[in-house]
Amino acid sequence: SRFLRLNKDHQNFVLETTSGEVHCKFIVNCGGLYSDRIAKLCGVKPNLQIIPFRGEYYEIKPDKEHIVKNLIYPVPDPKFPFLGVHFTRMIHGGIEAGPNAVLAFKREGYTKRDISIQDLSQMFLYSGFWKMASKHYKMGVDEFTRSFSKKRFVKALQKLIPEIREEDIHPGGAGVRAQALEPNGKLVDDFRIVEGEKMVHVLNAPSPAATASISIGRTIAELVRKRMS
Numbered sequence: 001s002r003f004l005r006l007n008k009d010h011q012n013f014v015l016e017t018t019s020g021e022v023h024c025k026f027i028v029n030c031g032g033l034y035s036d037r038i039a040k041l042c043g044v045k046p047n048l049q050i051i052p053f054r055g056e057y058y059e060i061k062p063d064k065e066h067i068v069k070n071l072i073y074p075v076p077d078p079k080f081p082f083l084g085v086h087f088t089r090m091i092h093g094g095i096e097a098g099p100n101a102v103l104a105f106k107r108e109g110y111t112k113r114d115i116s117i118q119d120l121s122q123m124f125l126y127s128g129f130w131k132m133a134s135k136h137y138k139m140g141v142d143e144f145t146r147s148f149s150k151k152r153f154v155k156a157l158q159k160l161i162p163e164i165r166e167e168d169i170h171p172g173g174a175g176v177r178a179q180a181l182e183p184n185g186k187l188v189d190d191f192r193i194v195e196g197e198k199m200v201h202v203l204n205a206p207s208p209a210a211t212a213s214i215s216i217g218r219t220i221a222e223l224v225r226k227r228m229s
Ligand SMILES: Cc1cc2nc3c(=O)[nH]c(=O)nc-3n(C[C@H](O)[C@H](O)[C@H](O)COP(=O)(O)OP(=O)(O)OC[C@H]3O[C@@H](n4cnc5c(N)ncnc54)[C@H](O)[C@@H]3O)c2cc1C
Pocket: 001, 002, 003, 004, 030, 031, 032, 033, 034, 035, 038, 054, 055, 056, 099, 174, 175, 176, 177, 178, 202, 205, 206, 207, 208, 209, 210, 211, 212
């Protein structure tokens, strides 16, 4: 059920959701792509905006899977929060190649066709967006061309496995990163957890937040415990 707005009832919060009201004493916002909007609905100024970056994958065809025997990752460029394309052996079999990092035109923009006028207007009216765009436009254009050109995507993969060819891969799935952007155009590259009265807002949880989720969960639980005691 989707959180819509917040009301108060004496000492308690009343969360209006698409499946009715939820009453609680404390709020933890882990809203990912919508965490900034949820914070605002809770009366907290996030001082950042979530910008969606789609990560598109290819999959290696089964007869070529033998060329990847382990996880193959590049050395990260500390200037960017995104790692760059890599090879991942999946737990249920198969090998993913990617992801790229393309600006999405919708917060839940999982495909190239997804566009939201509301999301785009909010993004384009944010000064931080233009500051980031002026700093990183070359990288942005490169990512767009890689998204539309399999040849360019394969060229990036060949930095890790020179013998990989276009015919060895086919399109796979995609995910959308919830990337926090500050008003000065800086892409936030660390976790950003903001505390409010009887609230904790997780406003940036980039990779490896999935791998580190148990530890992040413990940190949040500790913050809640301290604030409630
Ligand atoms: C392509 C890609 C590759 C990645 N690779 C890795 C990796 O290799 N290793 C790694 O550790 N991490 C990786 N990550 C990052 C990882 O997925 C995120 O860091 C992690 O999912 C963040 O967790 P979260 O709980 O903050 O947000 P999310 O997982 O996005 O969860 C947010 C939740 O909030 C819910 N929500 C949003 N709005 C509302 C609302 N209004 N009401 C109610 N619920 C709402 C959503 O439905 C969702 O369930 C990758 C991400 C992408 C996109």
